[in-house]
Amino acid sequence: MKEQVAVPKAEFRSYYGRPVLKPPVWEWKVPAYLFTGGLSAGSAMLGAGADLTGRPVLRRASRAGALGALAASMYLLVADLGRPERFLHMLRVAKPSSPMSVGTWILVAYGPGAGVAGVAELVPRRWRGTLPGRLLGRLARPAGLSAAAIAPGVASYTAVLLSQTAVPAWQSAHRQLPFVFTGSAAASGAGWGMVWAPVAEAGPARRLAVLGAAAELVASKVVDQRLGLISQAYTTDKAHRLRKWSEYLTLGGAAGALAGRRSRAVQVVSGLALLAGSALQRFGVFEAGVESTKDPRYVVVPQRDAINRASGR
Template sequence: MSGGDGIPREPRSDAGAGDVHARTFGSGAREARGERSAEPRPEFRSYYGRPVLKPPVWTWEVPAYLFTGGLSAGSALLAAGADLTGRPALRRAGRLGGFGALVASTGLLIADLGRPERFHHMLRVAKPSSPMSVGTWILVAYGPGSGLAAVAELLPAPVRAGLPGRLLCRAARPAGLSAAALAPGLAAYTAVLLSQTAVPAWHDARRQLPFLFTGSAAASAAGLGMLLAPPAEAGPARRLGAIGAAAEVVAARLIERRPGLVPQAYTTGRARLLRLASEGLTLAGALATVSVARRSRPAAAAAGLALLAGSALQRFGTFEAGVASTRDPAYVVVPQRERLNTADAGHTGRIGREVP
């Protein structure tokens, strides 16, 4: 603006503040009425193009740990059901497979921590507000029952005939049931652990991740049971596999169809390829489970391998989506600005209702 002498002058500070206030709330009011603003939408950017969030430093051991933990939990549930319904081959497969997955899971967790003593240090405290602390204690409480039930399956016949062997076999059922009671918590706590971080792709899917992980755990355990047990005893595994596969696929689709920008992390890049492969294998395994797997041992084994591979790829795809969402500032900045615009529009609407 210029004065009467033609010399350009800066606008007064109070007028500028009023203009900014009017533009801000005027834009919010127009957006609230469904009108398009003539002003260009600002573009997001970060300092020197660097990520807003620090990407997770976890390596491949973490998604592998997520898979083996879920496999162990699902196998414990399947083994307990087989024990109660008189299916010894399926019970043996579930107990041994569950304990083997638990050993692998513990090793992967210690490898990720860097030093074995760090796992011991995690047991020095118990914090109910920390998913990692709660999950560690679930893992510790789950382990003895799973291990005892697995050892009972490995006893040779002469040892079973002796007094110590008979006592151990009698303790195997309550041990297996105790592991089964803790199995749902073991399968789901890793989803809570991821969703309580600042990683946008994990935090945004916090309501779906527990269903995704538990469904994936059920499908993988069923796949292991179908792979190791004869079809005559694998009926519960087939039913669990169909239910788990359906829950996994539905939860994955719900994550991808959430409103906003963040779900794009699951449908682009490497995460998309991993999740597409996972869905294809899971659906193929589920289809074979309810059809040819009932009559053919090779078909049952192929269906079990498909469910196992689909579950593993689902965990790696979810992990990759989280890492990708921390590398692009858009996944942080755009949702924040959308929430601010929504709040401004709501505030403007309240002002309009209050002023006659």
């Protein structure tokens, strides 16, 4: 017969109610960096597809967007590090067990392709007949394809980086965050293409918008429903409001992508909604992580439950 426990289960309380973990000291630059990196990756993939299918306006907008978003992302990363040389120091080693090191080298591999393809689109028309202009034109396609091949890693490595920290909300969602971030990156890249490309060329962007939005929303719902106590960090307070608005905007953008096949205005508004939804998703995930470090329940209770399950209690 199973032994009956005479002492009732104690309610969890921390020492003087103090947090167990120190909250991250990161500022808004970090979630902005997460967003711009995803936007660059999504745009690079869409630009490669537009190049291969003969859609010059969509190709130009996507390649330029990938370059611009990458530049913004690198600026935000270096600004958050405080000193530019800290990024250069990360290039001194390659450590496969470190998500930060792997992510750094993914960016190093991705940057040249996105840079060459983007610069080739931004070269003034009168310079394209010169030797440097012709060389850039010849390198643009292989560079764009190279960036597109590495882009999924750029879109998802930041999710792995967050989930390898001690922050409970990020660590517990380590299976879902890569899908959230990758879907969000695809939706934002598609949204950028929808804003700038004419309706006749924007078919791939509209399809990518629907696929990316679906992946992001489904993975986000899994985070809300399957993390137990940790899910409360995502479904309460500021994180909940940010992610709820992200859901509304992403759903609206995807619906507009389906309905805006003939309307340029609907397509542009839908693209802007997808961009805003993707940004709010990153800020919402970031806020959930910060809040989960402030409440000691999110740290101790899941650990106790895991120990009890392992011991058969």
